[in-house]
Amino acid sequence: xxxQQKESKKQFMESLSIEINNCKKCDLWKTRNKPLVxxxxxxxxxxxxGESPGYYEDLQGKAFVGEAGKILDNLLGLVxxxxxxxxxxxxxxxxxxxNHNPNRQEIxxxxxxxxxxxxxxxxxxxxxxxxxxSKEIFDKFNLDFTRISELRGRVFEAxxxxxxxxxxxxYHPAVACxxxxxxxxxxxxxxxxxxxxxx
Ligand code: SF4
Numbered sequence: 001x002x003x004q005q006k007e008s009k010k011q012f013m014e015s016l017s018i019e020i021n022n023c024k025k026c027d028l029w030k031t032r033n034k035p036l037v038x039x040x041x042x043x044x045x046x047x048x049x050g051e052s053p054g055y056y057e058d059l060q061g062k063a064f065v066g067e068a069g070k071i072l073d074n075l076l077g078l079v080x081x082x083x084x085x086x087x088x089x090x091x092x093x094x095x096x097x098x099n100h101n102p103n104r105q106e107i108x109x110x111x112x113x114x115x116x117x118x119x120x121x122x123x124x125x126x127x128x129x130x131x132x133x134s135k136e137i138f139d140k141f142n143l144d145f146t147r148i149s150e151l152r153g154r155v156f157e158a159x160x161x162x163x164x165x166x167x168x169x170x171y172h173p174a175v176a177c178x179x180x181x182x183x184x185x186x187x188x189x190x191x192x193x194x195x196x197x198x199x
Pocket of ligand 1 (some may be wrong): 020023024025026027028029035092093094106109110
């Protein structure tokens with residue numbers, strides 16, 4: 001990628017970050033500490049999308065800290081990926097109190113920021129973590145969302161204004177915090193991602 005393109009991506013993301021940090025479009029701004037714009041490289045080929053910042057992410061303004069973050073790092077390691085080689089963000093940029101599920105009004109207020117991030121980063125692959133992120137991205141790219149348990153680990157293709165892009169829905173790594181046996185399922189899906197990256 002040319003230096004000029006990299007510089008304009010950086011500028012777009014910086015101005016989006018200022019917008020998100022000042023955002024009051026839904027009530028979550030009232031209880032947030034730090035909005036989480038995203039972490040990693042904006043020049044990455046892989047964009048990882050979760051649901052919303054958790055308690056510790058809200059305090060630190062960083063993506064996937066804590067137990068689910070360790071699981072994600074291990075899964076990324078299976079396919080030789082590191083955080084600095086991908087970009088991680090969420091559907092909601094502010095922490096929902098008591099980790100409530102994102103509601104329609106919150107998603108509709110916030111989703112435009114994610115769409116702008118996709119346009120800036122122009123990823124080749126999007127990994128959606130969990131049902132909320134998967135459903136929103138499937139809807140955006142006119143794919144039929146059924147259930148995460150049915151779709152996870154499968155590779156879908158979407159047309160974008162920057163070319164073809166692959167979408168892989170996955171279970172959210174946090175499920176393995178509560179259900180130890182799920183780590184095996186997550187590993188299987190990440191191994192498929194590894195094969196895709198080789199082709
Ligand atoms: S969740 Fe999104 S829409 Fe709501 S205040 Fe935060 S940045 Fe704005």
